[in-house]
C-alpha cells in the first residue's frame with residue numbers, strides 16, 4: 001500500500017478517494033438517524049400532551065359526544081362514501097372542460113394579430129371578472145339564476161348549472177396558469193420556429209404549448225385539488241353530495257360527527273394528490289437544474 | 290441577376306439606437322461571405338434582417354433580384370428559402386433530434402413521411418450523427434447539438450444559409466467538427482453568410498470578408514488582402530486586437 005502511494009499509481013489514489021467517501025457516507029447516515037430520532041421523540045411528546053391535557057378541559061365530555069361519536073360515525077360513513085361518488089362525478093366531468101376552456105382562454109389572450117383584438121379583450125375581461133368574484137357567488141348566481149329563467153327539464157338541473165359555474169370560475173385561474181407557462185418559453189424558441197417557416201399556429205401547437213403545459217403541470221395539479229374541494233360548494237344550490245349529506249345527518253342525529261367523516265374523506269383524496277403535485281414539482285426543479 | 294443576395298443601404302434601429310446605418314454588400318451564388326467585427330457591431334441584427342426575423346427600417350434586400358423587404362409580401366415562404374443557425378442552437382428540447390429536423394418539412398412542405406424519413410436519415414449520415422437520431426438535445430454534446438441545428442435548417446432545402454457565431458458557445462475542442470460542416474457545405478456549392486470570431490477559419494475558407502464597425506461596413510474584400518493589407522485604420526486596429 002505505502003509503495004503504491006509512493007509511486008502514485010491510479011489504483012492508489014482511487015483507494016484513498018474511496019475510503020474518505022465511505023467515511024463521509026457513514027457520517028451522513030449517523031446524522032440522519034439522529035434527526036429522525038429527535039423528530040420522533042418530539043412528535044410523540046406533543047401527541048401525548050394533547051391526549052392527556054385535552055380531556056381535562058371542562059367541555060371535553062360534550063365535545064367528545066358530539067364530534068367523536070363512534071356509533072354515529074359507523075352508521076353514517078357508508079352513506080357519506082356513497083355521496084362522495086357524486087363529488088367525484090362532478091369533478092370528473094368538470095375537470096376536462098376546465099382544461100379545454102382554460103386553454104382556449106389562454107390562447108385568446110395570446111392572440112397577436114390586431115384583427116383578433118376583440119378576442120383578446122374578451123379573454124382579459126373574462127379572466128378579471130371570474131377571478132375577481134368568489135366561486136360561491138358565481139355558483140349562486142348561475143345555479144339559481146339560470147334555472148330561474150324557467151327552462152324545461154332537464155335544463156333546469158342544478159347539477160348542470162352548478163358544474164357550469166365551476167367550469168367558468170376555474171377556467172379563469174387555469175387560463176392564467178397556462179399563460180404564465182406560455183410566456184415562460186424563451187423567445188428564441190419562437191425565433192427558431194419562425195426561421196424554419198412554421199406558421200404562428202404550428203409554432204404554438206408543436207413548440208410552445210407542449211413545453212408550456214408540461215412546465216405548469218404542478219401548478220395546475222394544485223388547481224385540480226382546489227376544485228376537488230370546491231365541488232362541495234354545489235351543496236348550497238341543491239345536489240346531495242358529500243357535504244350536503246353530512247349536513248342532513250347532522251340535523252337528523254343532532255351530532256357533528258358526520259362532518260368529521262366528510263373531512264376524512266376529503267383528506268383521503270387531497271393529501272395524496274398534494275404529495276403527488278409536490279413530487280412533480282420537485283422533479284421538474286431537478287430537471288431544470 | 291448574377292447576385293444571389295444583395296443588400297442595398299439597409300438601416301435598422303432599436304428605439305434611438307442605430308444598429309445598421311446603411312449597409313450594402315452582395316453575395317454571389319456559392320460564395321462564402323464572412324462578417325467580422327466587435328461585439329455589438331450589428332452582425333446578428335443584420336442576419337436576422339436577412340431572414341426577416343426583424344423588419345428593416347430602410348433600404349432593400351434582394352434575393353435573386355426580388356426585394357424581400359416589401360411589407361406586402363408574406364414572409365414565411367421567403368424564410369423557407371433562407372436557413373439560419375443561431376449561436377445558442379435553439380433546438381426544441383421536448384422532441385428528439387429527428388423530430389426536430391422533420392417537423393418543419395412535414396408541416397410546411399408536406400413532404401410524404403417515407404420520403405422525409407429517407408431524406409432525414411441521409412442528412413444525419415452525411416454529418417456523422419446517424420447513431421444519435423433518437424436522442425434528445427440535452428443528451429448530446431454542444432458540437433452535436435449545433436450540427437443538428439444545421440441539419441434542421443438544411444432539411445428545409447434553403448438556397449442560402451446564415452450562420453450566427455455558431456461556434457461561440459462551444460468548447461474549443463468541439464469547434465472543429467462544426468467548422469468541418471461549414472467547409473463541406475461550401476464545397477457542395479451552398480451560398481453562406483457567416484458572422485464569426487474565428488479569424489483563422491474566415492481567412493482560410495471565406496471568399497469575401499466584411500468588417501463591420503458601429504453599424505457600417507468599414508471595409509470588405511478577399512481575405513488575403515483584408516487580413517494582410519487592410520486599407521482602413523479601424524480595420525487594422527480591430528485585427529491587431531483579435532489576432
Ligand SMILES: Nc1ncnc2c1ncn2[C@@H]1O[C@H](COP(=O)(O)OP(=O)(O)OP(=O)(O)O)[C@@H](O)[C@H]1O
Pocket residue numbers: 303306308326327328329330331332333334335454
Ligand atoms: N431586440 C433588440 N432590442 C434592442 N436592442 C437590440 C436588440 N437586438 C440587438 N440590439 C442591440 O443592437 C446592437 C447590435 O447587436 P447585435 O446582436 O446585432 O451585435 P453583434 O454584432 O451580433 O454582437 P455579438 O458579436 O456580441 O453577437 C447591440 O447594441 C444590441 O444591444
Ligand SMILES: [Mg+2]
Pocket residue numbers: 332333334453454
Ligand atoms: Mg451576435
